[in-house]
Amino acid sequence: MSNQVRRFYRVSAIFGLFALMGLFGAVPAGAGNSARFHGTFTETPAGAELGYDIHGSAKMTVWTDATAVKVNVSGLDPAKAYGSHLHNGTCASGGGGHYQDDEGGDIEPPNELWITNSGTTLSPNPGGVGHGGGSADWAARVTSTTQTNARSVVIHEPGGTRIACADLT
Numbered sequence: 001m002s003n004q005v006r007r008f009y010r011v012s013a014i015f016g017l018f019a020l021m022g023l024f025g026a027v028p029a030g031a032g033n034s035a036r037f038h039g040t041f042t043e044t045p046a047g048a049e050l051g052y053d054i055h056g057s058a059k060m061t062v063w064t065d066a067t068a069v070k071v072n073v074s075g076l077d078p079a080k081a082y083g084s085h086l087h088n089g090t091c092a093s094g095g096g097g098h099y100q101d102d103e104g105g106d107i108e109p110p111n112e113l114w115i116t117n118s119g120t121t122l123s124p125n126p127g128g129v130g131h132g133g134g135s136a137d138w139a140a141r142v143t144s145t146t147q148t149n150a151r152s153v154v155i156h157e158p159g160g161t162r163i164a165c166a167d168l169t
């Protein structure tokens with residue numbers, strides 16, 4: 001084998017190696033490494049008492065270092081702006097409290113995840129439909145045995161009354 005051919009093979013091997021690394025490197029670490037949760041909104045007993053007929057869904061995606069929640073809900077009062085948050089209790093248990101990344105820490109984002117579409121609240125369109133979202137740069141716990149987990153999305157009447165809830169499963 002001539003030196004030229006040998007060099008050709010060596011260079012080809014190196015390029016081949018880089019090509020392979022590039023191939024694997026092109027797939028972002030952790031891509032697809034997410035867990036999705038979905039829930040259906042129903043009015044709480046308090047919400048029903050207030051006359052609400054709520055329908056809609058909540059979706060939560062948890063990545064290794066981020067969480068996103070999307071809400072799509074109908075039956076809201078267009079004249080009101082609602083608080084909506086990721087909660088740490090099931091709907092059956094009343095929704096618990098606000099889910100917090102640092103438990104006992106700040107009682108607002110970024111330590112909590114609020115679902116909004118205008119400022120800090122969820123404001124429905126003239127048809128009473130609210131589309132909102134929220135995200136955080138931490139992964140919501142979902143299987144912790146020592147800390148709270150993200151369990152539900154709650155919608156609050158202005159003033160705080162819980163009018164609707166969706167379990168995230």
Ligand SMILES: [Cu+2]
Binds near residue numbers: 155
């Ligand atoms: Cu809340």
